[in-house]
Amino acid sequence: MQTNLADFIKNTREGQEADAILRACVHCGFCTATCPTYQLLGDELDGPRGRIYLIKQVLEGKPATAKTQLHLDRCLTCRNCETTCPSGVQYGRLLDIGRKVVDQQVPRPVAQQLMRNALKALLPRQWLFKPAMRAGQWLRPALPQKLKNKVPEKQNAGMLPQRRHARRMLLLDGCVQPAMAPNINRATARVFDALGVQLMVAPKAGCCGAIRYHLNDQDGGLDDMRRNIDAWWPYVEGGNIEAIVMTASGCGVTVKEYGHLLAHDPAYAAKAQRISALTQDLSEILPAFEAQLQQLLGGKLHCRVAYHPPCTLQHGQQIRGKVEGLLRNAGVDVQLCADSHLCCGSAGTYSVLQPELSLRLRDNKLNNLQATGPDMIVSANIGCLTHLQSGTATPVKHWIELLDQALTR
Template sequence: MRTELPATFLATEDGRRANAILRSCVHCGFCNATCPTYQVTGDELDGPRGRIYLMKSMFESGEISGVVREHLDRCLTCRSCETTCPSGVRYSELLEIGRSRIEKDAPRPLAKSLMRKLLGAVLPAKGLLTVLLRLGRPLRPLFPRKFRHYLAPVSAHAPQPRTQHARKVLLLNGCVQRQLTPQVNDHLVALLNARGVTVIEVADEACCGGLNLHLGQDDAAHASMTRNIKALTPYLGEVEAIISTASGCGVTLKDYGRLYPAEGPLAAQAQAIAAKTVDAVELLAHFEFKPAVQARRIAVQTPCTLQHGQKLNGRMEVLLERCGYDLLPVAEPHLCCGSAGTYSILEPEISDQLRTRKLAALHKHQPEVIATANIGCQMHLAAGTSTPVLHWLTLLE
């Protein structure tokens, strides 16, 4: 694709990256075939190729129209287009640059702007989130139906005693998962302890920064990353890996080497953290598991952050099959479920349509359980079905 970006923009790191990415697109349109928002609306501007054109014209003209903002806001950042693209276009990096520009230079209407600021401030703040969930749970019936699932009482769990071994890993707590489904990490600790691995958890771990990044809130994202790098770095020498059980957090940490400024004071530490981060599916692939006592029929939903972001498609399925579960075929596995971080709150219409489509595919062969690997997808899907939606880790014996 030919570009004519202004010299002032090309003089910046963002400008050079945007130019290179734009020029790598040959506008073939293959990506539209696997883009969830294009599948829902049928509008070229809701597909990756159309969004790339919109960003090109925004960068070239310096003008940010409401149309550009609307169609970029509607993107799920699912990265299905990157998996499909034959030219290796790094769409999500271009989108980061585009969203950051919009956030700085094109303020939204007040109500939308406040909602985005609120979500960007509350969800990554563990202490605040804990307090709000505690206050909100007793008032659950008063909330709109779509939010009630997030306020469900957390089932009582007894954390396993931690045992000490020569092998050590650091387990990320995550912001939202720890509040809503603490049993997932406790279960992983028990599995690893039983296999001779000590699990270290860091009390002052911060949010990975991914949520703010997707909202175009660069300063908040970098502040979270900096806090997290400072909290995790002291443990890097003693652990063989940093484990993420929420694929949405893992995909961001694995990208710290690119996301954290190369000239920043913690650049080397950011690279080291990225290099050590693995998803639980990667670590557990090296261990044996007993066959499940109750081998159920399972439909698997692989989160976009696991299949398109971390390129670990099929790994969860292999582990579950090794445990004797009967995995059912699911159509359109590449399509997003519509959760996508804060997307289900900010773009509810498309999000609901995608969930309905995803649940129809998951339900087709009457599974007893739906398995997933990310807290956002788990909550979003569970709000639309009576079939239990569980984190895949909790299905391992």
């Protein structure tokens, strides 16, 4: 694709990156075939190719409009198009650049500003979000359905292991997951403890930065990333940390991109590269313990599950087949549903900001998942788990909880 970027962005770092991404696109349109919003709406501008054209026009100097902003807002950033693209177009990065420019040109209505500011202020801060979630869980029976969908029932997280091990890894606790589903990280810690690995949480680590970054507070998101690097660095520098473990794939895809996102910061560039290199999804680490897991489980797992691979895992991190392999080797009957490559509609804050499209995608996904006749639905990201559970009575859990329950028994 030929480009002629406007002077306001041409010689900037973001302009140079956008120019390279745009020039990689060959207009083939393969991406539209796997775009969830294009499938729902049938509008070229609600598919990746159309959005690329919109961003290109804005970067070349054409003024953005509210219509431009709407079509970019409707994108889930699921990155399915990146998996499909034969030319390797880094659409997710281009979208972040385009959204930033468009939001600078098009003031949002007051209601949208208030909602976005509330999400940026509340979600990344555990000290605000945790008491708010506790209050919501206490009031849950009286909440209207729309709010109840966002507030999972309180769960028994169980005990943290107390043993120390020579092998150590860091675990990102995150921001919303400890309040919404503390059982996930505790289950992970118990499984690793049984395998002879100690998981440690750096006290000052928090939100991975994705929430603020993708709500177009990119400076705030980068600050969150720097804070995590500062929290982890003493452990990394000490040389006794094997990996940084991610139990939420949405966080994992972001932390793996720290090296790229902070490459322009001389104080953090090298550290960010090191942190990204150490970061691994849970499903990347446990295959090395597969024989040990099978021995510990001893055939205790006998159930049929439908697995929903989050977009941030299968498209963002390009990790496919690992969760299914782990569970099948542990004795689980794992089913992938029709169109398992498509997004469930959660997509971070998308379910709050684009509720109608989000619910349509959720219901389509649940219909396909339940068609497999599962005892349980499992996934690997807190947003997907909460979103899917709001539409079904079938239990929806993180896949690591299956292993933990079997080991506990």
